[in-house]
Amino acid sequence: MKRLVNLTPSKPARILLGLLPFALILLIYVIASDARLEANPSDKLLPSFEQMGDAISRLAFEPSKRTGEYLFWQDTLSSLTRLGLGIGIAAFIGFTLGLLTGALPTAYAPLAPLITVISLIPPMALLPILFIVFGLGELSKIALIIFGVAPFIARDIQRCTLEIPREQLIKAQTLGASSWHIVWRVLVPQLMPRLINAMRLSLGAGWLFLIAAEGIASTDGLGYRIFLVRRYLSMDVILPYVAWITLLAFIIDWLLAKTSQLAFPWHHQGGKA
Template sequence: MKRLVNLTPSRPLKALLGLAPFALVLLLYVIASDARLEANPSDKLLPSFSQMGDAMHRLAFEPSKRTGEYLFWQDTASSLQRLGLGVGIAAIMGFIIGLLTGALPTLNAPFAPLLTVISLVPPMALLPILFIVFGLGELSKVALIIFGVAPFIARDIQRCTQEIPKEQLIKAQTLGASTWHILVRVLIPQLLPRLINAIRLSLGAGWLFLIAAEGIASTDGLGYRIFLVRRYLSMDVILPYVAWITLLAFTVDWLLANTSRLLFRWHHAGGNS
C-alpha cells in the first residue's frame, strides 16, 4: 500500500490542485456576495464582480475630473517607483554592509552587534521621526523602505558570507590574492544570487512599509487610494487594489527568480531556490 508521503502528483494534476483553492475562494465569494446583495442591494461589504469592474473602469480608463490623470495607472506607477527606489538602495547598502562585516573580522567585531540592534527596531515606530526629519514628501517614504529592508538584507548577506568555505579564501591567498581580489573575485560572484534571494524575501516587508507610508502621507499611490476610499466603505475599489498589489508582488518575485536562474545557472544547478 502506498503511503501518502510517497504520492507525487503529475504535472497536470499538480497545476489543477494549485488552482483549486483559488477557484474555491472565488466561488465562495460569489455565493456570499450574491446572498448579501439579494438581501440588501446597497450592501457595500461584498460587491459583485460587475460592481468592481465598473469601479476599476472609472479609475483605469476615465481621466480624473480634477487632475486629468488616469488614477489607477498613476497610483501604480508612483508605488512601483517608490518601491523600486527604496528596495534598490536598500539592496546596495545591505550588500555592501553585509559583505564587509561578514568578510572582515575587524569590521565584524564593532558593527555586527550594531547591525543586529538596528534590525530589531520596528521601522513603523520610526515613521513619525522620518516625517519630521525628511518631511512628508517622497524622501520619507523611500527612507522607511530603506530602513526596513536594508538591515535584513545586510544580516542575510553577512551570514551567507560567513558560510562560504574558508578553504576557498585560503586557496585564493595561497595564489597571492589580496583582500580586494578575494572580495571581488571570490565572494561577490557567490553572493550575488543570494542577494537576489534576499531581495525576494524582503519584498513583502517592502510592500508593507510602502502601503503604510502612502496611507499616512501621500497624494497618490496604491496605498493612498486604499486609505482614501475606505472612509466611503468602497470595497469595490479596495478589493481590486489589494488583488492588483498581490499580482504585482507575485510578478516582481517571478521576475527576480527567473533573472537569478538566467544569470546564475551554476547556483541553481545544486537545487537552490
C-alpha cells in the first residue's frame, strides 16, 4: 500500500486539483447569493453574476456621462501606469543600492544600516507626508510605491550579492579584471534573474500601496473606484474590480516569470524558481 507522502498526481490530476478549490468557492458563492436574493431581491451584499456583469458592462462599454470616458478601462490604465512606474523605478534604485552595498565594503558600511532602518518604516505611515511634500497628484502615489518596494529589493539584492561565491571574484581579479568589470561581467548577470524574482515578490505590496493611495486621493484608478462605490454598498462593482486586480496581478507575475525563463534559462535549470 502506497503511503500518502509518496503519491504524486499526474499533470491532468494536478490541474483538476488546482481548479477544485476555486470551483468550490464559486459554488458556495452562487448558493449563498441565490439564498440571499431569494429572501431579499434588493440585497447588495452578495450580488448575482448577472448583476455584476451588468455593472461592469456599463463601466466598460458605456461612456461616462460626465467625462465621456470608459471608466473601467481608464481606471485600469491609470493604475497599471502608476504601478509600472513605481515598481520599475523601485527596481532600479533597489538593484543599484543592493549591488553597491553587496559588492563594495566601503558602500556597505554607510548605506546598509540606512537601508535596513528605512525598510522598517511602515510606508503607509508616510503617506500623509508624501501628500504634503509632493501634493495629491501622480508623484505622491508613485513615491509611495517606490518607498515601500525599493528597500525590500535593495536588501534582497544585497543578500544575493553577498552569497555569490568569493572564488568567482578572486578568479576574475587573477585574470586582471577591474572592480568595474567584476561588477558588470560577474555580478550583474547573476543578479538580474534574482531582481526579477524580487519584483515578483514585491508586486503584492506594490498593489497594496497603489490602492491605498488611490483610495485616499485620486480621480481615477481601480482603488479609487472601489473606495468611491463602497459608500453605495455597490458590491456588484467592488467584487469584479477585486477579481480584475487579482487577474492583472497574476498576469504580471506570469509575464515576469516567463521573461526570466527566456532571458536567463541557465538560472532555472534544476528546478530553480
